[in-house]
Amino acid sequence: MADISGRVAIVTGANSGLGYETAKALAGHGAHVVIASRNQQKAEAAKQALLIDLPDASLEVITVDLAELSTIEMFADTFAERHDRLDLLINNAGIMMVPKGLTADGFESQLGTNHLGHFALTGRLFERLASTDEARVVTVSSLAHRSGTIDFDDLMSDQSYRPKAAYSRSKLANLLFAFELRRRCQAAEVDVMSVAAHPGVSSTELGDHLLANIFMQPLKLLAKVALQDAAAGAQPTLRAATDPSVTGGEYFGPSGRGEVRGRATRVSASANANNPAMAEQLWDVSQELTGIEYP
Numbered sequence: 001m002a003d004i005s006g007r008v009a010i011v012t013g014a015n016s017g018l019g020y021e022t023a024k025a026l027a028g029h030g031a032h033v034v035i036a037s038r039n040q041q042k043a044e045a046a047k048q049a050l051l052i053d054l055p056d057a058s059l060e061v062i063t064v065d066l067a068e069l070s071t072i073e074m075f076a077d078t079f080a081e082r083h084d085r086l087d088l089l090i091n092n093a094g095i096m097m098v099p100k101g102l103t104a105d106g107f108e109s110q111l112g113t114n115h116l117g118h119f120a121l122t123g124r125l126f127e128r129l130a131s132t133d134e135a136r137v138v139t140v141s142s143l144a145h146r147s148g149t150i151d152f153d154d155l156m157s158d159q160s161y162r163p164k165a166a167y168s169r170s171k172l173a174n175l176l177f178a179f180e181l182r183r184r185c186q187a188a189e190v191d192v193m194s195v196a197a198h199p200g201v202s203s204t205e206l207g208d209h210l211l212a213n214i215f216m217q218p219l220k221l222l223a224k225v226a227l228q229d230a231a232a233g234a235q236p237t238l239r240a241a242t243d244p245s246v247t248g249g250e251y252f253g254p255s256g257r258g259e260v261r262g263r264a265t266r267v268s269a270s271a272n273a274n275n276p277a278m279a280e281q282l283w284d285v286s287q288e289l290t291g292i293e294y295p
Helices: 017-028 040-053 069-082 109-124 126-130 143-147 163-187 214-226 235-242 276-290
Strands: 008-012 032-037 058-063 088-091 135-140 192-197 251-254 264-266
Touching: 008 017, 017 032, 017 040, 017 058, 017 088, 017 235, 032 040, 040 058, 058 069, 069 109, 069 126, 088 109, 088 235, 109 126, 109 163, 109 276, 126 135, 126 192, 135 163, 135 235, 143 163, 163 192, 163 276, 192 235, 235 251, 235 264
Parallel strands: 008 032, 008 088, 032 058, 088 135, 135 192, 192 251
Antiparallel strands: 251 264
16 A cells, blocks of 8 residues: 555444555555444444554544434534545445344345445535545445345335344445446536455354354354454455555456455446336435435
């Protein structure tokens, strides 16, 4: 990574895992990093931990709950009061394969948090992005997007809910959003670059609830040994965010077999993720659900 001093970055979910390692790398190369987390205490603890390794780092905590639209609005207002530029927005936070639940606004929790929350956040911050030269939005998806489908007749999985299917749908939605944002910025001649990334398979806290049972602890330990760590998993996001050769509309992931691990490289997305008609319909529905219209 080159020196990125003077740039302002927001990383959602930066208090742990991939988000923490992303924030650490960006701050370590000179960026001012806003740790965007729903838990103030954990965010402050992450900030202090980062400062131990990076005493000169420029860090800030602003809380936001992506499962609650009102806090997204408050976050954006607070950020706009403090900063006149936004160079990097890293849409990283997420939940994975949780039992059925609803966000504060009545959305299915995985689609509501992983996609609609970031759709609303990006929209609320878009004027700051558009007024900053060469700004980038990086949206973090997953290998799981490949099995994802978008059923507009049952978008919130009211008729049938399966945790894995709902997660895959939310990760497909992340890619549809990233690619549609790029198309719309190009059409409007707005200098905001939209890129996507996925971490492969990394050992983070995201899926800990799946291995919470005491009988699953040996498997949890094996996963931590066998899988790449969060720092390696963050590399595709960091390349998408900082590589000067990136032009927008690209998707980065690990280079190894099955894109499970390896060096960050350009990878391909599923046919559904590259469906402009589906992306446009999802965009329109997302605007209706969140009340966010991009300027």
